Amino acid sequence: MPIWIDDVLSGKKKTLETRDPNRVGMYVCGVTVYDRCHIGHLRSMLSFDALVRYLEYQRYQVRYVRNFTDVDDKIIERAREIEAGPDGDWRRADRYATFTAADWALRDSDDARIRARVDQTDKPLALVVSEYFIEKFQEDFSCFGMRAPDVEPKVSDHMPQIVEYIERIIERGYAYEAGGDVYFDVAAYDAATHAYGKLSRRDAAAMIEGARVSPSENKRNGVDFALWKAQKPGEPSWPSPWGPGRPGWHIECSVMSTQYLGTTFDIHGGGKDLIFPHHENEIAQAEAACDAPFCTNWLHNGFVTVDGVKMSKSLGNFLSLHDALELALPEVWRFLVQSVHYQSPIDFSRTRINEAGERVRGSVDVAAERVQYFYQTLARADEALAGRTVNTEAPLLHTQIAGHLQERFCEAMDDNFNTAVALGLCGEAARAINELVSLKAKEIKKIGEESVAHTLHVLTTRLREVAGVLGLFLEEPESFLARFRAHELKKRGLEADWIEQKIAERGAAKAERDFARADAIRLELDALALELRDSPGRTDWDVRV
Structure with missing residues (x-):
């Protein structure tokens, strides 16, 4: 059966077609490593983890690349704040207005550890910052059991390739140097290709006409974007034909994706917030440099809200991964992310008392209850089957779910990776299991003891298999339920x-x-x-x- 996807580039639902049968080259934009990760990152990581897992379940050989942006304005700004010290004026910036004592304690601890590292290396502070937060990323995500990317490239390791890529774009007439900076010439590219804006459905001519250029900028048009930035005081830099500097944001992904996946590859993923300008500019750069289609299928995960409001540090509803793991176990977050289709918005909400004094359950607690329910269900089934020899020739009960769970699971996932429907099918299987383990002895005798045992065996085996594709319910029930109970008790004191x-x-x-x-x-x-x-x-x- 073909896999159908909602491709953002074509704007159509189409079958997934890859360059080589049974092989997929997939690139997903990773994180900019200037701070601890948050649940927005978690949503993207787990969404695309499910896609990779399912493709491999369907026997595709997946080459999965996810980058680290370790050279960026935000990283440089963090380095400046660390250099200024804990008494610097930066602490009074609006973006820190809602920081709690716990937020500051973690921030100060991270900054102190980064300062200690600086004394042991000759690397620029900004690169020490990025190295530290790459380590924290790996530590924080290690408990989620994600399928590791085959390659995790860093910008700082690819400067020669980036410079060479920019040179090719200049040679083809789609970029220009100005005062040590290099800009992509959007007007020249669109005039030649009529392709700028094809991913985001934006009118390039209108953007070019309406864009303004700041007096301090050397670019020809306000819509032009930086491929290379000339060095400024205190910034890390690398040599180039245009003088010392560093790459712009967008060029890195064009370079690293094509280096590891080829000029044209199969799937590019990321958050919807990256469609413009980042992914639009990736396409323009890559196709300008290589004169070939860049990526044939584009998938984007939906936005994230916290308690119904867009997550923002300034609003005080920012939920770091560190805090998220205090609220719930990793498997609960995995379940919650996959209970919503990857393209749809998702709200991470906490249980609260509303204005009428009523208890309103949050999505995190609902997900925790469901995960607990699934493990309790599997524990009951395991107990019922313990020591039994299953007669696989006995008639099967609940045939619609027991006999067709894998088939229906694949139908759901083949329809644009619909994990929400897939988990609903897992719920059907769990309900059938609970019906069987709740039968009284007389009922079992009437139905047929061997049929009940065979059906329980099939349901639990297949439930574990399909849920395992999504990274769920892989632990022994007793072990998970003990950890779950300990976690909940700790939360409640x-x-x-x-x-x-x-x-x-x-x-x-x-x-x-x-x-x-x-x-x-x-x-x-x-x-x-x-x-x-x-x-x-x-x-x-x-x-x-």
Whole structure:
């Protein structure tokens, strides 16, 4: 079956066609490493991780490239702030107005560690900053179990290739040097190709006519963009035919993607916010330099909001990856990201009390509850099947889901990688499992014990397989549920020993027929979202999300 995609370049839904059958070259724009990562980065990383995983499940050989932007204005600005020290005027900038004490503690800790590294190297401070945050990126994302890219190129390692690429663009008449800077000539390129704006659906002529040039700029037209920037005091620089300087933002991805994937490759991904100008300019640069189509399929993940509002440091709703992992385990975030189609906007919300005093559940808690439910379901099925020999010849029950889960999962994923529908199918399988494990002995005997066991075996095996394609439910249920419970208790400031003590007190009260006291203890624990399950001779407990 073909895979259908919503291609941003053509604006059409079409089948995924690659240069070589069963091979995919895929480039995704990575992060600019000037600070800790946030959940916007997480959404992009996990969305494209699911795409790569599914392509490989369908036996494509994927060459996956994701870059690090380690030379950039924001990195240079961070280096200046570090150099100014913790008492610098920069701390009073508006972008830090909503910083909490915890935010400043992390910021000051990172800055101090970067300063300590500077004394041990002769590298420019800006590159020390980027190296530090590349390490933090790897540390912060390591717990998500993502399929690692085959190549993670850095801008600073590709200066000769970038300079050579720019020289080719100049030679072909689509760029010009001005005072040590080099600019891409949008008007010249569009006049020759009529192609500028084809990704973002923008009118190049209108942009060129309406653009203004600042008196301080040397470029011919306001829409022209920098390929190379002449060195300014205090900035890192590299040699070039136009004097010392550094690359502009857009050129790096054109250079690194074509170096590792070829002049024309199959899939380019990134956030919707990158469509213009970044991806538009990537196409212009690459096709100007190589005189060939750049990338044939463009996919973009949707925007991110926090509690219904666009995430922004200035609004105080910025959610770092560090903070996100305090809220929920990595698998919960993976589930939440994939419960929404990659192209759609996603809201990361926290449970809150509204103006009417009502409790409104947030998407993070809903996702946590669902992940807990799936693992509890698998644990029940494993217990029911423990020690049994399954007769695979026995008639299958719930045939629509048990007999066709893989097929229907692939149908969903073949329709533009629809992870939301795919997870819905996993939910159908889980409901069928719970129906079977809840059957009473008489019902099992009536239906057929061997059929029940065979169906449970098929459902759990296939659920684990298809969910595993998305990186979900791969852990042993008992292990995950223990970590989940510990994480939730830590969030609530509770300790397991205290809960066990309360349960013992309740048991003693019941033994003494003090049912009022026993009920009061249950209500006390219930108010803390702790669920008690009584059975003969014991009481088990769990956290409720």
